[in-house]
Amino acid sequence: MLRPKKILITGATGLVGSRLLRHLSMHPVKCYAGRRPAGREPADLPPSVEVVPFDFAEPDTYTSYLGQMDAVFLLRPPQLADVARYFEPLIHRAQDNRLKFILFLSVQGADKRRFIPHAGIERLLRDSGLSHCILQPSYFMQNFEQALWPDLAERREIVLPAGRARFLPIDVEDIAALAARILLYPDAHIGQAYELTGAERLNFGEMARQLSEALGEPVTYRPVGPLPYYLRQRRRGMPPGQALVMTLLHWLPRFTPTPALSPVTEQILGRPPTPFSVYARRLARRIRAATP
Numbered sequence: 001m002l003r004p005k006k007i008l009i010t011g012a013t014g015l016v017g018s019r020l021l022r023h024l025s026m027h028p029v030k031c032y033a034g035r036r037p038a039g040r041e042p043a044d045l046p047p048s049v050e051v052v053p054f055d056f057a058e059p060d061t062y063t064s065y066l067g068q069m070d071a072v073f074l075l076r077p078p079q080l081a082d083v084a085r086y087f088e089p090l091i092h093r094a095q096d097n098r099l100k101f102i103l104f105l106s107v108q109g110a111d112k113r114r115f116i117p118h119a120g121i122e123r124l125l126r127d128s129g130l131s132h133c134i135l136q137p138s139y140f141m142q143n144f145e146q147a148l149w150p151d152l153a154e155r156r157e158i159v160l161p162a163g164r165a166r167f168l169p170i171d172v173e174d175i176a177a178l179a180a181r182i183l184l185y186p187d188a189h190i191g192q193a194y195e196l197t198g199a200e201r202l203n204f205g206e207m208a209r210q211l212s213e214a215l216g217e218p219v220t221y222r223p224v225g226p227l228p229y230y231l232r233q234r235r236r237g238m239p240p241g242q243a244l245v246m247t248l249l250h251w252l253p254r255f256t257p258t259p260a261l262s263p264v265t266e267q268i269l270g271r272p273p274t275p276f277s278v279y280a281r282r283l284a285r286r287i288r289a290a291t292p
Contacts, residue, residue, distance in 0.1 A: 002100055002131075002186050004070035008032045008062075010054060011075030012045070015142050016105060019176030020073060020183075021049055027184055032069070037061060056086040059093060067097035071183055074104045076117055078242040083120035091124050101186045102132040103179060108168075108195055108259065110136060113252075116245065122193070133182055134193040137175050138168035138259070139249075141198070141279040144211075145286065147246055150236065153290050156219045161226040162204050165253035168197035168261060169207070171274035178268050195262040199273045207276060214280040215287060226251040 007024065011017040012033035024031050025046035033045055034054025045051070053061040056077065066072075072094070080086045094102065104125055110118035125132045144152060151157045175196060182189045202210075208221040224232075226247050233243040265273045 002070075004029060004101060004183060004186065006030045006032065006069050006071075007183055008034055008052070008054070008066070008069045008072045010034045010056075010073060011077065011105075012049075014075065015140065015146070015172045016176050016179065017073070017075060018044070019173055020179050021046055023177055023180035024183065025049065027180075029184065032065075034062065056080055056090065059089040062090070063093055066093050066099065069099065071101040071103065071186065072099060073179065073183060074102055074121075076105075076121060078245065079239050081117045081241045083117055083124065087121050087124060091128050091130070094130055095128060099130060101183075101190070102130055103183055103186070104132060104134050105175075105179070106134050106136045106193075107249075108136045108138045108197070111193070116248075131186070131190045133186065133189040133191070135175070135179065135182075135196055136193060137196040138170050138198065138262075140172055140175075141169045141274075141276060141283075142172045144283055147233070147238070152219070153287060156215075156217065158204055158208055158219065158221045159224055159229070159232070160204055160221075160250045161224055161229040161247060161254075162250040163223050163254045164203050164205070165250075166201040166203045166258040167253065168201055168259060169276050169279075170196055170198040170265065171279055174198075174265055174269060174273050178265060181268055194264045194268075195259070196265050197259070197262040197273070198265075198276065199261065200276060201258050201261070202276060207280075210277050211280045211283065214277070214284040216284075 007029055009017050009021055021031055025048055031049045032052045033049050035051055036055045037053045055061045106118040106122055110122055122134055151159050204221045208219045212219045230243050230247045
C-alpha cells in the first residue's frame with residue numbers, strides 16, 4: 001500500500017499548486033515546493049513546506065533529490081510547449097529513480113487534441129511504465145482572475161472568442177482538494193485518467209449574468225473572433241504560445257459538442273462541485289476590492 005511521505009509540487013505558487021500545498025500541509029507528509037534557482041522565493045507557503053531548486057529546462061537542478069521523493073505533482077508551465085525538451089528528461093530521471101507515483105494536471109480533452117502539449121505529456125506518462133494518474137479538469141473558474149481579469153476589473157467586460165459555446169466551469173479549490181486526496185492515497189487511482197468538471201453547463205453570457213447579479217452591476221460578455229483575441233493578448237504581453245493556447249481553449253469548443261458532466265469530482269470529494277454562483281460571489285468581492 002503506497003502512502004507517500006515526501007511529495008514534490010511543481011507549479012507550487014500557481015492557482016492549483018498553492019492550494020494543494022495548503023491541503024497537504026494539514027496531513028503528516030513532507031512537501032517540497034520546486035522553484036527555478038534564479039526565481040523569487042515563493043511567498044505565503046505553509047511553514048512546513050521546504051523550497052527546493054527545480055527548473056524544467058535544467059534537469060541537473062532536480063536530479064540530486066528526485067530519488068528521495070515518493071510522489072510528484074506535475075504541472076506544465078504555460079510557456080513550455082516543447083515536450084521532448086522540457087518533460088522527457090524529467091520522466092527519464094523518474095524512471096531511473098523508480099519514482100513511485102506522478103499526478104499530472106492535464107486539461108479536459110487532451111487525449112483528443114494531439115496538438116496541445118498536455119497530450120504529449122500524457123503519452124509520455126502512459127509509455128513510461130511509471131505509476132501515475134492524470135487529471136483532466138474542465139474550464140477553471142479562476143481564469144476570471146487571470147487572463148480575463150483586466151477587462152473584467154477595468155470595464156466590467158468579458159472579451160472572448162467563445163461565441164455561445166458552453167463550458168463546464170470548475171473551482172480550482174475543488175481540484176486542489178481532490179488532488180490532495182489522490183496524492184495521499186494513490187493506490188486506487190493508479191493508471192486512471194479522470195475528467196473533472198463542475199456541476200453546470202454554462203456559456204459566457206450566462207456566467208456574465210450570474211456575475212452581474214453577484215456584483216450588483218452589469219457585466220457584459222462581448223464575443224470576438226480568434227485572431228483579434230490572439231492579437232489582443234499579445235499586445236498585453238502574453239507569450240505567443242500561451243496566447244495561442246488561450247485562443248484555442250475558448251474558440252474550439254464552438255465546433256464540438258459540449259462534454260458530459262463528470263461525476264468524478266463529487267465521487268472523490270464526497271460532495272457536489274462548487275456552483276458558479278458561489279464562485280461569482282467570491283469574485284465579486286475581489287472586483288469591489290480592486291475598484292478605486
